[in-house]
Each structure stands twice: as structure tokens, then as C-alpha cells.
Amino acid sequence: MAVTKTHGPEAVEAAWRAGIHDVGENRVQEALTKMELVAAPVRWHLIGHLQRNKVRALDHFALFHALDSARLADALDAQGGRQERSVDALLQVNVSGESTKGGFAPGEVRAEGERLAGLSGVRLCGVMTMAPYGASEEVLRRAFSGARAAAEVLREVGHPVRILSMGMSGDFELAVEEGATHVRLGTYLFGDRTT
């Protein structure tokens, strides 16, 4: 998918014309503003952290990639109940344990997966991870294969897992080799972000 954060609506239109039909944004307000200005019928993905009081905004997105805490999962479940349609989300897994990144540790995935299997308002469609920036191939592969293993655990506990969202501009080739179904590309497509 094309990650269009910090870029204007013309970046989304350009991606659409180039055949990219999925667009990722990491901030809710920026995304909602941009949606108003885009005519192309792209699928919008929210790939960044979401505050619990903003879950209603998920109504505007095809998929939420950053389900990173049990409390947020409960808020999504409540939103799914309100809108009478379950919210599609990916469990964010922090494989390398970096303190600057959110998400569940690999060892927490089974228990949270089992708990979420009992909530009807949220549907777990897969896993998202961010690998450590600029890391060695070995470390990157470990992060991506760890996410793949987490997806397998979620499948075992009954979730309809089919998406592995992993790989950014600096590491997407390795992510694809490790099984990514969705890579999230900003810089690679649009150049450096200046803001």
C-alpha cells in the first residue's frame, strides 16, 4: 500500500492512477481531512496508533493495523457493537521488544488471541509489525518471521487470519521473502518526507 502521510491528496490520486488501490495513513485527523479531498475510491488503512476515544473514526477505514493493547481491543469491540458490524483489525506485534514501539510481545499473543476470540465486535484479520529501523538482515528476518509465527498462533485460536502487514521502504524485500501480504511504502514511492 501507498503510505501518504504528510503528502497531499494528489499523492493518493497518483497512487490510484498507478494501480495502487490501498492507502495507509498514520493519523486519524490527517486521514479524515484528506479523504474529503480525494475522489478515487481507494481503500483507506489506518496504520498508526489510535486513541480509545477515537474508535468511531474507524468507520471510515477498511482496516485498522495497529491494535496494540487489550484496552483498545475492548474499545473496538464496543464500536463494533454500536455499528452492528465487527471492526476489522490487525494485532500489532512488537517482536523485537523495542520500547519505542507499541504492540503485544510474542509471548502475549496466544492469551490475547483467545480473549479476543470471545469478542464479537472485533475481527482479527492478521498481524502487523514494524521491524527495528536500519537493523541487520538477521534481526529483520527474526522480526518478520516472529510476526508470521504470531499470525499462525492467532489462526490456531480461531481467527480468520490472512494478512501479514510488514515491510517499509527500507526493508520490504525481506518482509516479502518472509511472507508479507501487505507492505507499507511511503518514502520508496513519494521520496523523503519533509514535514
Ligand SMILES: *Cc1c(COP(=O)(O)O)cnc(C)c1O
Ligand atoms: C510512515 C509509516 C510507514 C512508511 O514508512 P516509509 O519508511 O516511508 O516507507 C509504514 N508503516 C507505518 C506504521 C508508518 O507510520
